[in-house]
Amino acid sequence: MTNYLVLVLATLACYAASLGCYVRFLYAPARPVGRAATFALSGGLILHYFALLARSHMIHGVPYDDLAGSLSLFAWLLAATYLCLELVLRQKTVGAFVLPVVLALFVFAHAFATPGTAAPPARGAIFALHVTLNILAYAAFALSFVASLIYLIENRMLRDRRLGPLGWRFPALDALEQLSRSSVRVGLASLTIGVATGFVWAHRLLGRYWDDDWKVGITLLIFAAYAAYLVLARTGTWRGARASALCVANFVFVIFSYSIVNLYLSRFHRYL
Amino acid sequence: MELVLIGLNHRTATLELRERVAFNAEQACMAAEQLRARGILEETLVLSTCNRSELYGVPPETTADSAAAMELFLASFHRMNPDELGGSLYRHRDLDVVRHLYRVAAGLDSMLLGEAEILGQVREAYRIALDHGATGPVLNRMFQGALEVGKRVRSETEIGTRPVSVAFAGVKLSERIFGSLKNHSALILGAGDTGELVVTHLRDRGIGGLRVSNRSIERGRDLAVRFGAETVAWENVPKALAWPDMVVTSVTSAEPVLTRAMVERAMEARGNRALLLIDLGVPRNVEPGVAGLYNVYLYNIDDLQEIVEQNKRARAAEIPRAETIVGEHVDKFLNWQAGVNSSVVLAGLRERLAAEREAFLAARMGDLAHLPAADRARVARLLEEFVDRVLLDPVERLRGERELRRKLQNLEALRDLFRLDQGKS
Numbered sequence: 090m091t092n093y094l095v096l097v098l099a100t101l102a103c104y105a106a107s108l109g110c111y112v113r114f115l116y117a118p119a120r121p122v123g124r125a126a127t128f129a130l131s132g133g134l135i136l137h138y139f140a141l142l143a144r145s146h147m148i149h150g151v152p153y154d155d156l157a158g159s160l161s162l163f164a165w166l167l168a169a170t171y172l173c174l175e176l177v178l179r180q181k182t183v184g185a186f187v188l189p190v191v192l193a194l195f196v197f198a199h200a201f202a203t204p205g206t207a208a209p210p211a212r213g214a215i216f217a218l219h220v221t222l223n224i225l226a227y228a229a230f231a232l233s234f235v236a237s238l239i240y241l242i243e244n245r246m247l248r249d250r251r252l253g254p255l256g257w258r259f260p261a262l263d264a265l266e267q268l269s270r271s272s273v274r275v276g277l278a279s280l281t282i283g284v285a286t287g288f289v290w291a292h293r294l295l296g297r298y299w300d301d302d303w304k305v306g307i308t309l310l311i312f313a314a315y316a317a318y319l320v321l322a323r324t325g326t327w328r329g330a331r332a333s334a335l336c337v338a339n340f341v342f343v344i345f346s347y348s349i350v351n352l353y354l355s356r357f358h359r360y361l
Numbered sequence: 362m363e364l365v366l367i368g369l370n371h372r373t374a375t376l377e378l379r380e381r382v383a384f385n386a387e388q389a390c391m392a393a394e395q396l397r398a399r400g401i402l403e404e405t406l407v408l409s410t411c412n413r414s415e416l417y418g419v420p421p422e423t424t425a426d427s428a429a430a431m432e433l434f435l436a437s438f439h440r441m442n443p444d445e446l447g448g449s450l451y452r453h454r455d456l457d458v459v460r461h462l463y464r465v466a467a468g469l470d471s472m473l474l475g476e477a478e479i480l481g482q483v484r485e486a487y488r489i490a491l492d493h494g495a496t497g498p499v500l501n502r503m504f505q506g507a508l509e510v511g512k513r514v515r516s517e518t519e520i521g522t523r524p525v526s527v528a529f530a531g532v533k534l535s536e537r538i539f540g541s542l543k544n545h546s547a548l549i550l551g552a553g554d555t556g557e558l559v560v561t562h563l564r565d566r567g568i569g570g571l572r573v574s575n576r577s578i579e580r581g582r583d584l585a586v587r588f589g590a591e592t593v594a595w596e597n598v599p600k601a602l603a604w605p606d607m608v609v610t611s612v613t614s615a616e617p618v619l620t621r622a623m624v625e626r627a628m629e630a631r632g633n634r635a636l637l638l639i640d641l642g643v644p645r646n647v648e649p650g651v652a653g654l655y656n657v658y659l660y661n662i663d664d665l666q667e668i669v670e671q672n673k674r675a676r677a678a679e680i681p682r683a684e685t686i687v688g689e690h691v692d693k694f695l696n697w698q699a700g701v702n703s704s705v706v707l708a709g710l711r712e713r714l715a716a717e718r719e720a721f722l723a724a725r726m727g728d729l730a731h732l733p734a735a736d737r738a739r740v741a742r743l744l745e746e747f748v749d750r751v752l753l754d755p756v757e758r759l760r761g762e763r764e765l766r767r768k769l770q771n772l773e774a775l776r777d778l779f780r781l782d783q784g785k786s
Binding site: 118120254261264 | 516517518519522523533534536537538539540629632633634635652655656658660664667668671675682
């Protein structure tokens with residue numbers, strides 16, 4: 090327990106330091122500060138991984154048996170996905186917007202969520218794949234949410250002809266649009282496989298593929314909403330700010346699915 | 362080790378005077394060679410740009426007033442009366458020279474604060490001097506430091522990032538929307554001076570496609586040839602609006618060239634792809650109502666001017682951070698200089714004590730004449746070992762001293778107490 094607590098606190102410190110550096114970098118983009126932000130985030134990711142592992146050993150099961158573990162994995166995947174994109178795109182300004190989400194998820198996972206076990210008993214490779222891929226999809230949607238939000242802010246600045254200091258530091262609108270679309274594509278692919286493995290797992294456990302559970306319904310709604318975003322973003326009427334606004338709005342379903350549905354409405358995905 | 366700089370720049374001299382004392386690459390080499398051949402400087406470098414002409418040098422230790430000799434040389438090299446230069450020249454010595462050069466490389470001394478070209482000019486001047494063997498360890502160290510300062514200031518501050526000209530601001534705006542311009546295109550309407558500057562910047566930034574249209578067909582063709590662009594007939598402009606990502610207008614016209622209805626139709630034809638309109642015309646070439654259309658970004662000359670003013674203020678706000686970097690590197694140079702000085706002083710001290718020891722032995726060996734030669738040699742060796750042992754601790758402490766000021770004070774004290782400079786001047 091002590092080791093686990095130390096890992097959680099060390100991870101928290103790294104993420105907080107990374108957030109501080111990213112925010113500082115946004116206002117005064119000095120290269121050492123940017124490097125420190127990435128370094129702290131990488132450190133946080135490594136420590137976070139070991140924290141998840143320690144949790145797994147503690148509860149003798151997968152680390153996402155409960156809401157806390159699930160949110161923690163969500164935060165880890167979001168941070169990892171962002172880091173990969175940062176290294177590929179060489180664009181650090183988005184970090185100041187992603188890290189607050191990572192930090193909030195991590196803090197909520199470890200401070201407020203009550204540990205418990207999911208019902209029915211969650212074990213096995215298919216279940217692990219099902220949960221991990223769905224959470225990866227949510228992480229990708231979270232990233233598209235952040236990219237679209239920045240798009241809307243920057244677009245407003247450009248339209249109003251008031252760029253200010255931040256306007257010159259954001260990525261280009263085109264890059265943000267691409268980032269958002271790529272994230273949604275990754276999210277939809279993960280969600281598709283995640284849902285499919287969920288059906289297989291349900292069949293093994295319950296003897297039927299389908300069960301009228303809130304989680305299934307909301308997941309299909311999320312799928313439809315993000316698929317609609319991808320299609321509409323290519324049409325003349327929606328391309329640009331409208332599609333980005335839709336992407337931001339879609340994330341409400343993800344939050345609803347993760348909070349209200351998981352906590353109160355779902356029978357098979359409820360954390361207790 | 363002394364450093365001297367004389368020079369003039371846009372603040373101290375008129376354009377006419379700057380033109381008269383400018384050096385081209387060949388002249389810079391010649392001047393450096395002559396300065397060394399005449400014994401005025403041991404190491405030298407000439408930095409000459411459109412805004413400054415500066416002579417950097419390390420004079421021989423025996424030269425009393427090297428700056429005066431450099432001034433006379435500068436005047437004679439350009440066949441001028443020294444009085445013509447007098448009031449316009451600035452003179453710096455030692456650390457002030459280092460600080461000045463580092464500020465120049467950082468763009469802090471430029472006419473356009475933070476401009477990038479000066480770093481390239483400093484690099485080129487250094488390369489030429491290095492190739493001709495005009496520099497030595499001191500100037501090499503100082504100029505390498507200057508290049509480092511220039512790079513750091515540009516990567517760690519925003520002193521040179523934001524555009525401070527209307528034309529460049531327009532191009533940078535397009536990059537805010539489209540990112541790299543390689544896969545994007547621009548249509549240029551009219552042929553104003555600022556419009557031409559925008560085209561030059563667009564070309565430099567690798568714009569993917571460029572089309573030009575002008576009311577006068579001949580002038581339009583002329584522009585297209587000059588810019589390497591395609592021409593669009595003036596009457597086809599409404600249709601042509603479906604193609605580019607960016608339109609730059611600088612047309613002399615009392616009425617708007619692009620109306621809201623025209624752009625609205627174009628947006629429909631282009632499936633609402635984002636369109637940036639840069640209106641450089643006075644009176645305006647684009648109807649203000651166009652700004653309300655979805656996915657259209659409209660900037661007129663006043664908007665761009667306002668951005669330029671904001672960016673100038675933002676650059677000025679970066680001065681303290683840039684000065685901090687300059688200060689750090691001046692300290693670094695000072696540290697290196699102190700290290701070099703300590704080696705020189707310690708070598709001088711050893712030399713002095715060896716001479717004293719020899720003199721002492723020569724005077725006293727007479728009293729030991731009864732001893733066998735082997736014993737006398739042993740006495741001499743013991744005395745040598747004794748001197749080394751006495752010096753061991755102070756030398757280590759001096760070398761290990763981390764506080765620069767204290768180190769310099771100790772070196773100065775050694776120099777003074779043991780009269781190490783005697784015999785050199």
